[in-house]
Structures are given as C-alpha cells and as structure tokens.
Amino acid sequence: GAVVSQHPSRVICKSGTSVKIECRSLDFQATTMFWYRQFPKQSLMLMATSNEGSKATYEQGVEKDKFLINHASLTLSTLTVTSAHPEDSSFYICSARDPINQPQHFGDGTRLSIL
Amino acid sequence: QKEVEQNSGPLSVPEGAIASLNCTYSDRGSQSFFWYRQYSGKSPELIMSIYSNGDKEDGRFTAQLNKASQYVSLLIRDSQPSDSATYLCAVSLTGANNLFFGTGTRLTVIP
Numbered sequence: 001g002a003v004v005s006q007h008p009s010r011v012i013c014k015s016g017t018s019v020k021i022e023c024r025s026l027d028f029q030a031t032t033m034f035w036y037r038q039f040p041k042q043s044l045m046l047m048a049t050s051n052e053g054s055k056a057t058y059e060q061g062v063e064k065d066k067f068l069i070n071h072a073s074l075t076l077s078t079l080t081v082t083s084a085h086p087e088d089s090s091f092y093i094c095s096a097r098d099p100i101n102q103p104q105h106f107g108d109g110t111r112l113s114i115l
Numbered sequence: 116q117k118e119v120e121q122n123s124g125p126l127s128v129p130e131g132a133i134a135s136l137n138c139t140y141s142d143r144g145s146q147s148f149f150w151y152r153q154y155s156g157k158s159p160e161l162i163m164s165i166y167s168n169g170d171k172e173d174g175r176f177t178a179q180l181n182k183a184s185q186y187v188s189l190l191i192r193d194s195q196p197s198d199s200a201t202y203l204c205a206v207s208l209t210g211a212n213n214l215f216f217g218t219g220t221r222l223t224v225i226p
Contacts, residue, residue, distance in 0.1 A: 006158075034213075034214075042218070043203065043216045043217060043218040043219055044159070044203070044216045046213060046214070049213065091156075093158045093159070095214075103147075103149055103161050103164050104149075104161075104205075104214055105161060106151075106158040106159050106160070106161075107158060108157070108158050109157065109158040111156075
C-alpha cells in the first residue's frame with residue numbers, strides 16, 4: 001500500500017532554533033501534500049496545503065513566514081518551523097494524497113519540543 | 116463553515132462486542148468520507164473509505180453512509196483490545212483535496 005515517510009520523528013531543541021521536517025511519498029507521486037498540527041487531546045488541524053511547483057496555501061491563522069513550506073518535487077515536501085518557541089511545541093503530521101486512490105495517507109508524525 | 120461532529124467518548128465496550136462510532140457533517144457538498152484510527156502518540160491510519168450511500172464492509176469493519184441524514188458511522192464487530200484507539204471521521208468535498216476532521220471518539224475495548 002501507499003507509504004508516506006516523515007523525518008525526523010522527534011525533535012527537542014532550544015527556543016529560537018529553526019526546525020526542518022521532511023515528508024516523502026514513497027510509492028506514488030503526490031502533487032498535493034498536507035501539513036497538520038495536533039495538540040494533546042485535540043484533533044488534527046490543517047495548517048497548509050502544499051502544491052508541487054507552486055506556493056503553499058495556508059489556513060487562516062497560520063503564519064506563512066513562520067511555517068515555511070517547500071514542495072520542490074512530486075515526492076517531497078518540507079516544513080520549516082522558523083525561530084521556534086515553546087508554544088510551537090506540538091505533533092506535526094504530513095499527509096500525501098494518492099491521486100489514483102484519493103485517500104490521504106499520513107506520515108508517522110514529528111513530535112517537536114521547544115525548550 | 117464545515118463541521119464534522121463526533122462524540123468524544125470515551126466509548127467502552129467488552130471484548131467481542133460490536134463498537135458503534137458515529138459522525139455527522141454539516142456540508143451537503145461532502146462526497147468522500149473516511150475513518151482513521153489513531154493510537155496514542157501515533158499518526159492516523161486509514162481504515163475505511165466510503166463514497167456512496169449504504170454499507171461498505173471490510174473484515175470486521177463496516178462503514179455506513181446516509182447522505183440524506185448527513186451521517187456516517189463505523190461498526191467494529193468482534194471488538195479486540197487492540198482496537199482501543201481514537202477513531203477520526205474525515206470528510207472532503209467534491210473535487211477538493213482538503214480533509215475536514217472530527218475531534219475523534221476514544222474507544223476502549225475491555226478484555
């Protein structure tokens with residue numbers, strides 16, 4: 001079945017650090033990838049939609065200058081949390097939409113902890 | 116405003132029983148419906164998708180969709196302790212990429 005790989009799985013770093021998270025679709029070409037954030041005991045909140053070769057579409061309230069998204073190829077999207085602060089600590093999950101089978105498949109997530 | 120509503124639970128059922136999870140959605144333009152399972156600390160895993168009215172069965176799982184009532188459900192037969200997780204209902208519109216998630220129902224299967 002479809003597999004989406006996300007790396008790293010866990011990051012612990014100091015406040016002010018920028019953190020880059022990679023999301024790869026391993027066995028299908030994903031023209032669209034999605035980035036979600038999940039706080040404890042809450043549901044997934046869509047942050048942005050990443051479109052290959054074009055600018056990402058951000059959801060209301062998500063700062064595009066803080067959460068930089070690059071989707072340079074059909075199999076890779078990256079999310080960079082710039083100058084991270086403790087309130088950015090969360091579980092970040094990417095997904096990729098299989099254009100043939102339609103459902104989104106999720107990566108394993110990145111648990112980000114900012115000290 | 117697109118809303119997907121789920122009972123947050125927790126829902127507890129004994130091992131071997133049927134677990135019934137429900138979801139309602141507000142946008143009549145919704146065309147695709149999904150159930151994801153999420154274990155604590157893990158990312159969601161797709162378990163069922165349904166696109167037309169009626170029932171869809173896959174092993175111990177049955178998804179039921181009623182577009183007139185804007186209602187989608189998931190039945191888990193012969194529930195196992197390993198089914199204990201949070202179940203997320205997700206909905207997307209025709210031609211849309213975005214998924215809209217409910218807050219999830221936490222299921223506990225008691226051995």
